[in-house]
Amino acid sequence: MLPADIRLMNAVAAAVFVLATLALLAAAVGWMVRAPLFTVRSIELDGEMSRSNLATVRANALPQLAGNFFTFDLGRGRAAFESVPCGAPGGGAASVAEPLGGDAGGAPCRGAVARRGGQ
Numbered sequence: 001m002l003p004a005d006i007r008l009m010n011a012v013a014a015a016v017f018v019l020a021t022l023a024l025l026a027a028a029v030g031w032m033v034r035a036p037l038f039t040v041r042s043i044e045l046d047g048e049m050s051r052s053n054l055a056t057v058r059a060n061a062l063p064q065l066a067g068n069f070f071t072f073d074l075g076r077g078r079a080a081f082e083s084v085p086c087g088a089p090g091g092g093a094a095s096v097a098e099p100l101g102g103d104a105g106g107a108p109c110r111g112a113v114a115r116r117g118g119q
Contacts, residue, residue, distance in 0.1 A: 038069040043077075051086040060084045 002010075032038070043065075045057070064080035067073065 033068070033070045040065075040068060040072060045081065052084050057081070057084050 049057075061080040061084050064083075065072075065077055
């Protein structure tokens with residue numbers, strides 16, 4: 001059997017090794033979360049977009065979006081796209097007979113955002 005001081009030294013060395021490994025692992029995860037490899041490069045909008053054009057969506061929603069695949073806040077992103085105003089009738093790529101959840105005077109186009117699952 002080893003003397004008590006050597007057993008204590010081995011236990012302290014093992015604890016330091018575990019702590020160093022955990023710190024290294026946390027640093028690696030932190031780096032991966034911020035790595036440009038996980039940048040959101042595109043967003044697909046699903047729904048009726050005939051009352052808003054690409055320039056309007058980019059001008060109103062894009063400044064409110066931030067983060068990457070791991071840090072992107074889906075609720076905030078959804079709110080940003082729902083806040084995009086509907087243009088005047090015929091102002092988008094095509095015109096529709098009825099409004100998409102608001103009048104033509106700048107009301108939000110609530111039906112023109114991506115839906116997840118059965119929502």
